[in-house]
Amino acid sequence: MTFEGRNRFPVWSADSQRVAFQSDRGGDLGIFWQRADGTGTAERLTTAEKGTAHIPESWAPDITRFLYNSATDQTTTLFAFSVADKKATPFGDVRSPVNRIMSAVFSPDGRWVAYASSEGRTRAAVYVQPFPATGAKYQVSKNADDGHHPAWAPDGTALFFTPGPGRLSAVRVVTAPSF
Secondary structure: OOOOOOEEEEEEOOOOOEEEEEEOOOOOEEEEEEEOOOOOOOEEOOOOOOOOEEEEEEEOOOOOEEEEEEEOOOEEEEEEEEOOOOEEEEEEEEEEEOOOEEEEEEOOOOOEEEEEEOOOOOOOEEEEEEOOOOOOOEEOOOOOOOOEEEEEOOOOOEEEEEOOOOOOEEEEOOOOOOO
16 A cells, blocks of 8 residues: 555556655655555666756556656656666756756657757747657747647657647647658
8 A cells, every 4th residue: 555655756668567756755855666456565677876856757558667767956867767677867968956847748649759848948849859869859839938748649640748838839840750
């Protein structure tokens, strides 16, 4: 059960069998996962250093990895966590000042990651990078300061995001053979 500690930011696995979540049950803000039916015990996946919070973001469609933010007072860094290896690696060069990487999400085919980032500005824009990262980065939101909470269309042909309160935008995207 997930009643121990303070548990937040649940993210369902693509097969709906598990939920990853942040918990303070070990004295840090690490990530645990547990079967969605409540059987078994929660298993620790990450351990956050003092002053750092790990926040789960999105599962890959094949459930082999998930994305999470490692946030401090100064920066956030996006990581990809391999379930098989139980290891995290930084995702490309996705690092931004003061908790400004948000809502990272895998594309339906698992080949792309969309996320919102301020990249030093006061407001965020939506970007897409290939997975695994190659160094290529594409800005999807029209203006430099107008994108939050990206979500892929189920067929991967569009990205939806909120450019501001009470507004929703959609951008058609082509991801094959390239973005």
